[in-house]
Amino acid sequence: xxxxxxxxxxxxxxxxxxxxxxxxxxxxxxxxxxxxxxxxxxxxxxxxxxxxxxxxxxxxxxxxxxxxxxxxxxxxxxxxxxxxxxxxxxxxxxxxxxxxxxxxxxxxxxxxxxxxxxxxxxxxxxxxxxxxxxxxxxxxxxxxxxxxxxxxxxxxxxxxxxxxxxxxxxxxxxxxxxxxxxxxxxxxxxxxxxxxxxxxxxxxxxxxxxxxxxxxxxxxxxxxxxxxxxxxxxxxxxxxxxxxxxxxxxxxxxxxxxxxxxxxxx
Amino acid sequence: xxxxxxxxxxxxxxxxxxxxxxxxxxxxxxxxxxxxxxxxxxxxxxxxxxxxxxxxxxxxxxxxxxxxxxxxxxxxxxxxxxxxxxxxxxxxxxxxxxxxxxxxxxxxxxxxxxxxxxxxxxxxxxxxxxxxxxxxxxxxxxxxxxxxxxxxxxxxxxxxxxxxxxxxxxxxxxxxxxxxxxxxxxxxxxxxxxxxxxxxxxxxxxxxxxxxxxxxxxxxxxxxxxxxxxxxxxxxxxxxxxxxxxxxxxxxxxxxxxxxxxxxxxxx
Numbered sequence: 001x002x003x004x005x006x007x008x009x010x011x012x013x014x015x016x017x018x019x020x021x022x023x024x025x026x027x028x029x030x031x032x033x034x035x036x037x038x039x040x041x042x043x044x045x046x047x048x049x050x051x052x053x054x055x056x057x058x059x060x061x062x063x064x065x066x067x068x069x070x071x072x073x074x075x076x077x078x079x080x081x082x083x084x085x086x087x088x089x090x091x092x093x094x095x096x097x098x099x100x101x102x103x104x105x106x107x108x109x110x111x112x113x114x115x116x117x118x119x120x121x122x123x124x125x126x127x128x129x130x131x132x133x134x135x136x137x138x139x140x141x142x143x144x145x146x147x148x149x150x151x152x153x154x155x156x157x158x159x160x161x162x163x164x165x166x167x168x169x170x171x172x173x174x175x176x177x178x179x180x181x182x183x184x185x186x187x188x189x190x191x192x193x194x195x196x197x198x199x200x201x202x203x204x205x206x207x208x209x210x211x212x213x214x215x216x217x218x219x220x221x222x223x224x225x226x227x228x229x230x231x232x233x234x235x236x237x238x239x240x241x242x243x244x245x246x247x248x249x250x251x252x253x254x255x256x257x258x259x260x261x262x263x264x265x266x
Numbered sequence: 267x268x269x270x271x272x273x274x275x276x277x278x279x280x281x282x283x284x285x286x287x288x289x290x291x292x293x294x295x296x297x298x299x300x301x302x303x304x305x306x307x308x309x310x311x312x313x314x315x316x317x318x319x320x321x322x323x324x325x326x327x328x329x330x331x332x333x334x335x336x337x338x339x340x341x342x343x344x345x346x347x348x349x350x351x352x353x354x355x356x357x358x359x360x361x362x363x364x365x366x367x368x369x370x371x372x373x374x375x376x377x378x379x380x381x382x383x384x385x386x387x388x389x390x391x392x393x394x395x396x397x398x399x400x401x402x403x404x405x406x407x408x409x410x411x412x413x414x415x416x417x418x419x420x421x422x423x424x425x426x427x428x429x430x431x432x433x434x435x436x437x438x439x440x441x442x443x444x445x446x447x448x449x450x451x452x453x454x455x456x457x458x459x460x461x462x463x464x465x466x467x468x469x470x471x472x473x474x475x476x477x478x479x480x481x482x483x484x485x486x487x488x489x490x491x492x493x494x495x496x497x498x499x500x501x502x503x504x505x506x507x508x509x510x511x512x513x514x515x516x517x518x519x520x521x522x523x524x525x526x527x528x529x530x531x532x533x534x
Contacts, residue, residue: 024451031458035465042469043322050321174299184306193314198321 003097007105022117029066030125036062051197053226056135060224061195063129064137068219070118072154074107077182080166081175084257087264100163100250107159137224146232147222153239154214160246161211167250170257191217211242278376279384286387300390304348308341308397311464326468331405332496333466338401340464340488343425345398347432347460349391355383356440356453364448366531379522383437413495420504421495427511428463428487434514435460435484441518444525463487483510 037059044055053061080103083089092099130136139147165182169175187193189212196207196217207213218235221227290297315337319330328336359382362368371378371385439456443449459482467485470478478485486507494500 021449021451024449024455027455028451028458031455031461035458035462038469038474039318039325039465042326046324047322174296177299177303180303181306184303184310187310188313193310194317198317200320 004101004105007097007102008109010109022114025114026066026118026121029069033062033066051195053195053197057224057226058195059129059134060137061220063126063134064220064223065192065216067119067122068151068154068216068223070114070122071111071151072158072215072219074155074158074162075179076103076107076159076162077165077169078176078179080163081169081178084166084169084261085173085175087262089261093258099254103163104159111155139223139225140229142229143222143225146229147219149232150214150219150222150235150239153236153243154219157211157239157243157246158215160243160250164246164250164253167253167257170253170260186212186215189213190215191220195220211238211245214239214242275376275380278380282385283387283389286389290389297390300388301393304345304390304394305397308394311337311341312397312401326466328466328468331408332492335402335405335409335496336466336488336492337464338398338403338405339425339492341398341401342395343429343432343463343488344460345391345395346429347436349388351383351433351436352453352457353388353391354386356436356456359383359440359453360443360448360450363443363529368529369531372526372529378526379437379519383433383440409496411496414499417495417499420499421491424486424491424494424504424507425488427507428491430511431483431514432460432463432487434518435482437518438521441521441525444528459484460487463489465489467493479506480510483507483514486510 040050040055040058040062043050044058048054050058080089089099092102095102126136161182165178168178189207189210191213196204196213199207214235218227222229222232315333318325319333323329325333362382368378368382371381374381436453436456439459440453443452446452462478462484467475467478467489470485490503490507494503
């Protein structure tokens with residue numbers, strides 16, 4: 001455990017060196033947010049609700065999306081994929097620790113830096129939004145704890161998914177594409193573009209079964225009060241199930257991949 | 267040395283494109299993966315609008331097929347910008363500046379900004395302009411549009427201005443990395459700004475409307491050219507668009523000249 005904590009400390013220092021990128025990230029999130037807010041701001045001039053969402057529901061859905069994203073987002077497959085492809089993970093394989101644990105510490109390090117800078121800045125933005133007349137959601141203590149549990153579960157699920165995807169780099173050359181395909185899938189199936197309630201009924205059933213809704217859609221429903229706190233047990237169970245699936249798949253991909261790994265790159 | 271004319275630049279650009287095409291054909295599997303990624307993003311873009319119009323009837327006074335036309339035109343322009351300017355140009359500029367890798371470009375007898383931003387076209391993005399043309403065709407057919415030659419010429423002229431404005435909006439944030447070294451997300455900020463071009467400019471009101479028509483003229487990238495074709499000719503918009511286009515080209519070149527002086531060649 002001490003080894004992992006040391007790794008976490010080192011990664012924290014490394015991440016702190018590149019703070020300017022965090023500011024860039026916030027700018028990008030705000031620009032993306034503005035883009036959809038202008039569209040829906042206009043749409044609500046002509047109608048009261050859209051797919052059961054009132055103006056403030058939808059504004060809050062998009063306003064809190066970056067907050068959920070800061071917590072659940074994991075970017076690993078791009079960098080690790082290239083390391084695998086270039087045969088640069090050999091030194092990590094020799095270390096007395098698990099590769100998955102090492103990378104988890106790396107992700108946690110960047111996450112802590114990101115959250116410590118982004119959340120206070122974003123809190124100011126939320127305060128500004130509430131001062132312009134947007135009704136902010138009110139959460140009970142149970143609601144906050146429940147949402148946090150789902151968010152932590154979503155982060156863990158996303159990490160397992162990314163670790164599994166990274167392992168695919170053992171078998172292919174164009175590893176850069178993996179992250180893009182994941183982004184597209186999450187963009188459509190995870191509620192990143194719009195709430196899944198906007199979809200026709202039959203599509204909703206399919207999208208609800210898949211695990212990607214946990215990454216944005218489900219936590220956001222808890223935040224804006226569109227999902228009852230009683231549903232938390234079912235959601236955590238679902239998260240647990242999909243984590244087992246992805247952990248299993250990641251183990252399979254990595255054990256097959258490591259047999260193929262030649263340390264000379266491909 | 268004699269300054270080079272536009273014809274010479276076009277000839278150089280043709281060579282750049284030819285080399286990129288040869289590279290794409292050499293690594294064919296990579297080319298098809300790139301194509302699949304671009305088509306995936308296009309499908310996401312189209313899906314967003316389809317779902318949106320299942321739930322609302324208009325955006326900023328634009329109906330479903332009017333927005334489809336705008337989405338098609340913006341897709342064409344965005345993919346041209348992604349292909350010619352962003353992927354192997356502005357996106358990787360911070361890294362080149364950080365590593366001190368642009369010395370050689372500065373020595374060439376062409377404008378370094380041209381070489382750095384358009385020196386390696388990403389051809390997969392250009393192929394994904396095709397869905398954009400298909401979307402425009404479907405929208406035109408469904409709207410049963412009857413347009414004048416002036417409207418067509420005006421729209422094409424403003425689309426070219428829009429393409430140049432889009433180039434400037436991508437280049438300006440990327441050039442700031444001469445000051446904020448290794449700020450690798452700055453070019454992506456530029457891309458996020460240009461991405462607003464996919465929305466009808468009529469959704470912006472008050473001060474925002476003024477901003478998108480002047481200081482950050484994303485309205486002229488695709489929305490105003492579409493409006494000219496869909497809703498009628500506007501001489502005022504043609505003049506405003508061309509003046510803004512010239513001003514932004516001047517601003518971008520001035521910014522390059524100012525920022526390039528900060529380049530130390532040593533890397534950091």
